[in-house]
Amino acid sequence: MVFLKYPSYLTYFFAATAAILGVSLLSDRLRSDHLMAIPRVVIDNLTWTRAIRQSSIDDHQYQVQIFSKDPLIMAIHPFITNDEIAHLLHVSENNFTTSLVYGGEESRFDPNKRISESAILSHDDPVVLRVEQRAKNFQGWRGNRTVIQRPTLQRYQVGGFFDYHYDWEPKRTSGNRITTFMVYLVADCEGGGTNFPYLTRPNGTEWCNIIECTEDGMDGFQGVTFKPRTGSAIFWENFYPNGSGHEGVYHAGLPVKSGVKVGLNIWSWDFSWRSDTAEADNADLPVN
Numbered sequence: 511m512v513f514l515k516y517p518s519y520l521t522y523f524f525a526a527t528a529a530i531l532g533v534s535l536l537s538d539r540l541r542s543d544h545l546m547a548i549p550r551v552v553i554d555n556l557t558w559t560r561a562i563r564q565s566s567i568d569d570h571q572y573q574v575q576i577f578s579k580d581p582l583i584m585a586i587h588p589f590i591t592n593d594e595i596a597h598l599l600h601v602s603e604n605n606f607t608t609s610l611v612y613g614g615e616e617s618r619f620d621p622n623k624r625i626s627e628s629a630i631l632s633h634d635d636p637v638v639l640r641v642e643q644r645a646k647n648f649q650g651w652r653g654n655r656t657v658i659q660r661p662t663l664q665r666y667q668v669g670g671f672f673d674y675h676y677d678w679e680p681k682r683t684s685g686n687r688i689t690t691f692m693v694y695l696v697a698d699c700e701g702g703g704t705n706f707p708y709l710t711r712p713n714g715t716e717w718c719n720i721i722e723c724t725e726d727g728m729d730g731f732q733g734v735t736f737k738p739r740t741g742s743a744i745f746w747e748n749f750y751p752n753g754s755g756h757e758g759v760y761h762a763g764l765p766v767k768s769g770v771k772v773g774l775n776i777w778s779w780d781f782s783w784r785s786d787t788a789e790a791d792n793a794d795l796p797v798n
């Protein structure tokens with residue numbers, strides 16, 4: 511028999527099995543140690559099961575800076591890795607169609623308001639799911655009536671832009687887009703910043719790697735312009751706590767002057783949201 515003839519194979523076999531078992535037991539232990547280390551406050555929170563599961567599947571690290579507290583606006587870097595960007599661009603390459611604007615009942619192409627191409631991502635793709643989970647984790651779970659709309663890529667060529675708008679839907683009285691992540695996937699461009707005309711530009715130079723700080727950079731636009739930076743995200747909340755829209759988050763994607771910009775929109779809807787004037791009613795969960 512082979513095993514008798516070559517007893518060392520047996521030894522190697524058992525040693526290797528023991529080693530694999532040991533490593534996997536150890537990594538299970540490390541994983542559960544990691545879970546145990548989650549602060550009590552998270553465990554007391556109703557959402558802890560999900561938070562724990564998610565924290566174990568996405569170990570992406572990023573830095574966050576609060577840019578503004580009212581409205582709440584944060585800068586996150588890097589929100590997405592180069593590999594994730596490459597994947598999202600790859601799975602979308604044949605899916606871009608002309609971006610539309612929503613006026614009244616129907617959507618239409620309006621070159622005075624928006625020139626870009628959009629590609630809606632699938633919820634089934636593991637990278638899309640991971641990035642969505644990251645966005646959910648970042649915000650903290652807000653209950654099971656908060657969901658993420660299918661994330662969308664926006665590609666802007668030279669001359670592409672998106673005129674001033676709010677991301678929330680003014681006609682709705684219940685259920686709305688409560689938060690926005692504007693993620694920059696491709697930022698090989700001049701121009702193409704995200705401009706908030708009603709924000710006040712901070713004094714000092716600390717923010718100058720994130721926002722335009724020079725008159726040239728502002729290009730005649732008012733307020734604050736976030737510069738597209740590959741991998742970065744700007745996150746903001748669209749509403750005041752009483753449910754009324756925050757005028758400070760009025761914004762535009764400024765014209766791309768050269769090169770290409772690709773953004774990723776991640777919008778969260780809260781179906782418990784009620785407008786400040788609305789009678790309570792039951793909003794439907796979204797159809798994606």
Ligand SMILES: O=C(O)CCC(=O)C(=O)O
Nearest residue numbers: 672703704762763773775
């Ligand atoms: O491209 C940008 O900078 C802004 C895009 C935007 O506001 C949107 O897609 O809703």
Ligand SMILES: [Fe+2]
Nearest residue numbers: 675676677761
């Ligand atoms: Fe927008």
